Amino acid sequence: MINPTERSANIEYAIRDVLIPALKLEEQGRTILKLNIGDPIAFDFETPPHMVEAYCRALRDGHNGYSDSQGYKPLISSIVEHERKKYGTELDPSKVLVTAGISEALVFLFGALLEQGDEILVPGPSYPPYTTLVKFMGGVARTYRTDENNGWQPDIDDLRAKITNRTKAIAIINPNNPTGSAYTRQVLAPIIDLAAEHKLPIISDEIYDGLVYDLPHTSPLALSEEVPMVLLNGFSKVYMVPGWRVGYMAFRDTEGRLDGLYDGCIRQARVRLSTNHPAQVASLAALEGPQEHIEENRRKLMERRDIISRRVNAIDGLSVARPEGAFYAFPRIDIERGPWKNDKAFVLDMLETAGVLCVHGSGFCEDFGKDHFRVVFLAPPAELERACDAIEDFMATRLRD
Ligand SMILES: Cc1ncc(COP(=O)(O)O)c(C=O)c1O
Numbered sequence: 001m002i003n004p005t006e007r008s009a010n011i012e013y014a015i016r017d018v019l020i021p022a023l024k025l026e027e028q029g030r031t032i033l034k035l036n037i038g039d040p041i042a043f044d045f046e047t048p049p050h051m052v053e054a055y056c057r058a059l060r061d062g063h064n065g066y067s068d069s070q071g072y073k074p075l076i077s078s079i080v081e082h083e084r085k086k087y088g089t090e091l092d093p094s095k096v097l098v099t100a101g102i103s104e105a106l107v108f109l110f111g112a113l114l115e116q117g118d119e120i121l122v123p124g125p126s127y128p129p130y131t132t133l134v135k136f137m138g139g140v141a142r143t144y145r146t147d148e149n150n151g152w153q154p155d156i157d158d159l160r161a162k163i164t165n166r167t168k169a170i171a172i173i174n175p176n177n178p179t180g181s182a183y184t185r186q187v188l189a190p191i192i193d194l195a196a197e198h199k200l201p202i203i204s205d206e207i208y209d210g211l212v213y214d215l216p217h218t219s220p221l222a223l224s225e226e227v228p229m230v231l232l233n234g235f236s237k238v239y240m241v242p243g244w245r246v247g248y249m250a251f252r253d254t255e256g257r258l259d260g261l262y263d264g265c266i267r268q269a270r271v272r273l274s275t276n277h278p279a280q281v282a283s284l285a286a287l288e289g290p291q292e293h294i295e296e297n298r299r300k301l302m303e304r305r306d307i308i309s310r311r312v313n314a315i316d317g318l319s320v321a322r323p324e325g326a327f328y329a330f331p332r333i334d335i336e337r338g339p340w341k342n343d344k345a346f347v348l349d350m351l352e353t354a355g356v357l358c359v360h361g362s363g364f365c366e367d368f369g370k371d372h373f374r375v376v377f378l379a380p381p382a383e384l385e386r387a388c389d390a391i392e393d394f395m396a397t398r399l400r401d
Contacts, residue, residue, distance in 0.1 A: 007135075007136050007138075008136075010135065010136075011132055011136065012128070012132060012363070013128055013129075013132065014128060014359050014360060014362075014363020014364065015036055015037060015038075015128065015359050015363070016036075016037070017363070018036055018347060018348075018351070018357060018358075018359055018360070018363075019034075019036065019037075019357070021348060021351060021352075022034060022036075022351055022357045025351065025352070025355075030355060031355060032351070032355050032356070032357050033355060033356045033357065033379070033383060033386065033387045033390070034357045035356060035357060035358055035375050035376045035377075035378075035379060035387060036357045036358060036359050036374075036376060037376065038177065038237070038326075038327060038328065038376055038378070039242050039378075040237065040240050040242070040297075040327070040378050041240060041241075041242065041243065042378070043378040043379050043380065044380050045240050045297060045300075045378065046240065047239075047240045047241050048239070048240065048286075048289070048290065048293045050285055050289045050290060051239065051241065051282055051283075051285050051286050051289065053285075054281070054282040054284070054285030054286075054289070055244075055278055055279065055281075055282035057282075058277075058278035058279075058281035058282050059278050061281075063277050063278045063281045064277065064278065065277060066273050066274040066277060067098075067274040067275070067277040067280055068274065069266065069269045069270045069272075069273060069274055070096075070097055070098065070266060070269065071096070071097060071098025071099075071248070071274075071275065071280060072098065072277065072280035072281055072284075074281075074284055075098060075280050075281070075283055075284050075287075076093050076096045076098065076248075077093060078284050078287045078288060079091070079096055079098075079248055079250070079287065080093050080096060081287075082287045083221070083231070083250065086209075086219070086222075087219050087221050087222040088222065089221045089222060089225075089252065091231075091250045091252055092251075092252070095250060095251040095252070095258070095259075095262050096248055096249070096250045096251075097248065097249050097250075097262070097265055097266060097269055098246065098247075098248050098275055098280055099234075099246075099247050099248060099249060099269070099275055100245040100246070100247070100272075100275045100276065101234050101236055101242075101245045101246065101247040102205060102207055102232045102233070102234050102236075102247040102249075103129060103245075103247070104245075104247070104272075104275070105232050105234075105247055105248070105249040105265075106129050106130070106133050106232070107133060107268070108249070108264075108265040108268045108269060109203065109230060109232075109249065109261075109265060110133050110134050110136075110137040110139060111137055111264065111265075111268055112261050112263075112264025112265050112267075112268065113139075113168050113169060113261060113264070114134065114137050114138060114139035114168060115138070115139075116138040116139075117138070117139070117140065117166060118138075118139045118140070118166050118167075118168045119139065119140045119141075119142050119164060119166045119167045119168065120134055120139060120140075120141055120142070120167070120168055120169050120170075120171060120203075121142050121143075121144050121159060121162055121163070121167060121169070121170045121171060122134070122141045122142070122143055122144070122171045122173075123143065123144060123146050123154060123171065123172070123173055123176060124143030124144060124145055124146060124365040124367055124368035124369065125143075125146070125178055125179060125330070125361060125364035125365035125368050125369035125372075126143065126171075126173055126176065126177070126178075126364060126365060127173060127177045127178070127205075127364070128363065128364060130171060130173070131143070131365070139168075140166070142162045142164075142167075143365050143367060143368060144158050144159040144162055145158040145159075145367075145368055146176070146179060146181065146368065148179075148321055148330075148332065149321075151181050151321050151322075151324065152176065152179035152180075152181035152321055152330070153181060153183060153184075153187050154172075154183070154187060154191060156187075156190045156191065156194070159191065159194060160194055163194070163198055163200070167198070167200060168200070168201075169200055169201045169202070169203050169230075170191065170194070170195050170200050170201075170202050170203070171202075171203040171204075171205065172188070172191065172202060172203070172204050172205065172220060173205040174188075174204070174205070174206060174209075174217075174218075174219075174325075175208040175209075175211065175212055175217075175323075175324065175325025175326040176325070176326065177208070177326055177328055178328045178330050178359070178361070178364045178369070178374035179321070179323070179328065179330045180305075180321075180323025180324060180325055180326050180327075180328045180329055180330065181321070181323070181324055181325070182212045182213075182215055182217065182324035182325035183218065184215060184218060185218050185223065188218060188220050188223055189223060191220070192220055192223055192224045192227050195227045196224070196226060196227050201227070201228040201229060201230060201253075201257075201258065201261075202220050202227055202228070202229045202230070203229075203230045203232065204219060204220050204221065204229055204230070204231050204232065205232045205233075206219055206231065206232065206233045207232070207233060207234055207236065207237050207238075207247075208237055208238070208325050208326040208327075209233065209238065210237075210238035210294045210298065211237065211238060211297070211298055211301060211325055211326055211327065212298075212324065212325040213298070213301075213302045213305060213323070213324055213325060214324055215324060217325070219231070221252060225254060226254070228251075228252070228253035228255075228257045228258050229251075229252050229253070230249055230250070230251055230252075230258065230261070231249065231250040231252065232247070232248075232249050233247065233248060234246060234247025234248060235247065235283050235286055237326075237327075238294055239283075239286040240293070240297070241279075241283075241286070244276065244279040244282070244283070245275065245276055245279065246275065246276065246279050246280055246283045249265065301327055301377070301378070303381065304327075304377040304378070304379070304380075304381060304384055305322070305323050305327075305329070305377055307377070307381055307384050307385065307388070308320070308323075308329045308375060308377040308384060308388070309322045309323070309329065311384075311385070311388035311392075312329065312331050312375075312388065312391075314392075315388070315391060315392050315395050316395060316396070316399060317333065317334040317337055317338065317395045317398075317399045318331045318332065318333060318334070318391075318395065319331065319332050319334075320332065323377075327376055327377050327378050328374050328375070328376055328377070329374070329375050329377055330361065330369075330372050330373070330374050330375075331372060331373060331375065332371060332372050333346055333371050333372060333373065334399075335371045337399045337400050338395075338398045338399055338400070339398060340398075342360075342362065342370065342371075343360040343361045343362050343369075343370055343371050343372060343373060344360040344362060344363070346360070346373065347359065347360040347373050349394075349398070350373075350391065350394055353394050353397070354387075354390035354391055354393065354394040355390060356387045356390050356391055356394075358373045358374060358375045358376075359373060359374045360372075360373055361373050361374065375387075
């Protein structure tokens with residue numbers, strides 16, 4: 001028996017960990033509504049046909065070798081143009097790196113940024129790799145509070161209080177996973193000021209930027225040229241191709257303060273040779289082809305967001321802040337009124353009893369996620385209604401007054 005290293009044995013990923021008991025129930029013949037994974041293709045969303053055609057064409061045209069480690073050059077140019085149109089910001093194409101999704105960008109970034117014991121500020125709750133991968137790399141993820149009573153917006157005082165002499169960067173995930181919050185200019189401006197004051201770079205994860213419901217999306221890149229920023233984005237969610245594994249990171253700094261960090265990332269990129277070449281070629285069609293599907297999907301999701309918010313808020317023992325972006329809601333459980341020892345026990349009980357699979361909130365942050373669960377609202381309206389019926393019945397059997 002060869003034992004795994006401690007650092008790998010400690011890896012947890014709540015979103016997929018909860019799938020194991022669900023699959024066991026399915027083996028026993030139970031039907032489970034899986035509202036745990038943010039994959040639109042698992043529901044009634046489709047990859048735009050012009051992108052599928054572009055992928056097939058890329059294969060036929062012979063893009064089957066490795067690409068440049070930095071990425072397919074025409075795609076990099078297109079990304080620069082795309083970001084310029086969105087934010088009026090000029091990215092330097094020599095500082096844009098195409099990766100196997102934001103997931104790989106995070107490996108490169110934390111690998112290049114963090115020495116043992118270095119800290120990074122991440123929103124609490126947040127997408128698990130921001131804590132898990134940081135720990136894997138020997139760093140410390142310090143979570144700053146986001147406030148449920150204020151639409152899960154960052155608590156700037158808590159953020160300020162958590163800056164130390166080991167802090168290396170502030171991460172912003174906007175719109176946020178798992179809370180579905182979207183940040184306004186008024187919220188982002190003081191975070192940028194804080195970053196400027198402490199000479200910290202901002203890491204801005206904008207994977208859901210085209211899926212914002214009531215406000216326009218605001219990027220910190222559009223608000224400041226002075227503060228160094230690493231933009232993370234990709235094609236998984238807005239362009240409906242999570243399986244293609246294409247994303248990108250862009251280092252924007254007028255004074256070259258991020259050049260070393262970029263160098264640490266491109267060195268790692270060379271070791272993995274290249275990311276999926278035909279998928280990069282086809283991603284060009286995503287940025288340069290028709291965009292109507294984004295608005296159609298946004299409207300579809302807005303209707304589902306409204307169903308989840310209305311139904312969950314009508315269930316005794318649950319309440320939810322209305323999501324403003326992405327496809328997640330993060331309801332609070334009135335846990336003292338039920339038999340559960342924690343939110344994980346709640347999620348497992350709901351799975352067994354109601355046949356609905358969600359993810360426990362503490363899997364996104366022990367401090368600020370506990371006593372919550374994340375529900376993905378990608379499913380069609382009838383399925384969401386059925387899930388809410390089942391959750392409502394389940395809560396009625398469990399709650400004490
Ligand atoms: C906030 C956030 N960032 C990044 C990712 C991963 O994206 P990718 O498919 O580009 O690796 C996800 C996936 O759910 C996410 O929610």
